[in-house]
Amino acid sequence: MRVAIVLFNLGGPDKAESVEPFLFNLFKDKAIITLPNPLRWLVAKLISSRRAEEAKVNYAKMGGGSPLLPETQKQADVLEQSLRETGLDARCFLAMRYWHPFTEDAVKKVADFAPDKVILLPLYPQYSTITTASSVTEWKKVGGGDATTICCYPTEEGLISAHVDKLVSTWKENGAPDNLRVLLSAHGLPKKVVDAGDPYQWQVEQTCAAVKEKLPSDWDVEICYQSKVGPLEWIGPSTDDCVKKAGKDNKNVLVSPIAFVSEHIETLVELDDEYAELAIENGVKSYLRAPALGISSEFIGGLTKLVRKAILEKSDILSSSEGRLCPHNWSKCPHTNFKS
Numbered sequence: 194m195r196v197a198i199v200l201f202n203l204g205g206p207d208k209a210e211s212v213e214p215f216l217f218n219l220f221k222d223k224a225i226i227t228l229p230n231p232l233r234w235l236v237a238k239l240i241s242s243r244r245a246e247e248a249k250v251n252y253a254k255m256g257g258g259s260p261l262l263p264e265t266q267k268q269a270d271v272l273e274q275s276l277r278e279t280g281l282d283a284r285c286f287l288a289m290r291y292w293h294p295f296t297e298d299a300v301k302k303v304a305d306f307a308p309d310k311v312i313l314l315p316l317y318p319q320y321s322t323i324t325t326a327s328s329v330t331e332w333k334k335v336g337g338g339d340a341t342t343i344c345c346y347p348t349e350e351g352l353i354s355a356h357v358d359k360l361v362s363t364w365k366e367n368g369a370p371d372n373l374r375v376l377l378s379a380h381g382l383p384k385k386v387v388d389a390g391d392p393y394q395w396q397v398e399q400t401c402a403a404v405k406e407k408l409p410s411d412w413d414v415e416i417c418y419q420s421k422v423g424p425l426e427w428i429g430p431s432t433d434d435c436v437k438k439a440g441k442d443n444k445n446v447l448v449s450p451i452a453f454v455s456e457h458i459e460t461l462v463e464l465d466d467e468y469a470e471l472a473i474e475n476g477v478k479s480y481l482r483a484p485a486l487g488i489s490s491e492f493i494g495g496l497t498k499l500v501r502k503a504i505l506e507k508s509d510i511l512s513s514s515e516g517r518l519c520p521h522n523w524s525k526c527p528h529t530n531f532k533s
């Protein structure tokens with residue numbers, strides 16, 4: 194069977210000149226700024242031009258651009274190989290939401306491949322209207338055809354063991370500091386998005402609970418949210434506050450990017466530079482960061498199982514929660530009333 198797997202991710206600017214247009218694309222998404230056009234377009238222009246200079250400084254720390262595309266390409270190559278080993282004629286395609294290669298490029302490449310089945314696989318384990326739904330909407334808007342969407346996999350076994358493995362090995366490789374506080378840090382969201390029924394925070398909590406269960410039982414674990422943008426209230430506690438509190442509590446810190454599956458600006462700059470500095474300022478003696486999952490064999494193994502399951506699925510939406518189409522609280526599920 195010929196199967197196309199479309200990997201959704203956010204995308205990132207490849208060079209300094211791409212930072213502003215990338216930010217413009219992000220802020221003109223109505224999943225992020227809900228204003229009607231032309232107001233949204235104007236606001237996106239304004240915010241992207243204001244934010245670009247500061248963002249460029251941060252991208253410069255990673256060589257001028259985001260590593261997200263090469264990192265995602267590695268994941269695509271390894272996943273494709275893993276699926277081929279199961280006997281499928283599988284090909285992975287990248288569809289980035291805000292920078293190249295865009296979803297419309299993926300739609301064309303998938304059409305040329307002429308698959309029997311298309312699987313949309315968000316590289317966001319936790320479903321959000323801001324991330325997964327925005328990518329699926331874009332897929333439909335630019336002419337992507339029939340496909341099975343893997344909505345989310347917040348407690349998928351391979352995902353959880355990969356996180357546990359990264360946390361425990363980072364701790365061991367760095368002298369196994371005692372008096373540890375583990376911070377499971379996820380990208381935040383505006384509170385009003387969650388209040389309107391977005392299941393992201395609930396799913397992040399499910400991931401964290403599953404990870405915590407497999408960590409040594411005496412480890413002190415907290416969930417926190419990073420990368421706040423703009424003036425709205427965001428869900429908390431913030432990673433800043435948790436790092437400061439760890440200092441006050443005389444704890445050593447081990448932080449994990451729990452909602453990201455690859456390295457990019459939010460891990461390499463925010464976690465490795467900004468929060469590391471904050472930790473030192475607040476008296477934290479040891480600050481460690483577990484790597485993102487990348488091409489971890491447990492993680493890619495988990496994705497392989499999800500894709501194989503999706504191939505058998507008749508419905509167009511699938512989640513990894515055994516036997517259930519959707520893992521959400523039904524009253525809050527965005528899928529039952531998914532608008533594209």
Ligand SMILES: C=CC1=C(C)c2cc3[nH]c(cc4nc(cc5[nH]c(cc1n2)c(C)c5CCC(=O)O)C(CCC(=O)O)=C4C)c(C)c3C=C
Nearest residue numbers: 203204205206248259261323380382383422452457458459
């Ligand atoms: C779980 C994944 C993500 C969620 C949820 C999310 C929400 C969200 N993001 C912004 C604004 C920005 N995000 C930026 C970078 C960025 N965001 C994610 C993932 C999620 N975002 C990733 C993987 C990246 C990195 C891309 C890269 O280039 O490496 C940026 C750009 C960087 C910066 O200027 O800080 C912005 C802006 C909002 C407003 C939001 C929810 C409403």
Ligand SMILES: [Fe+2]
Nearest residue numbers: 203380420459
């Ligand atoms: Fe973001």
Ligand SMILES: [Fe+2]
Nearest residue numbers: 519521526528
């Ligand atoms: Fe759902």
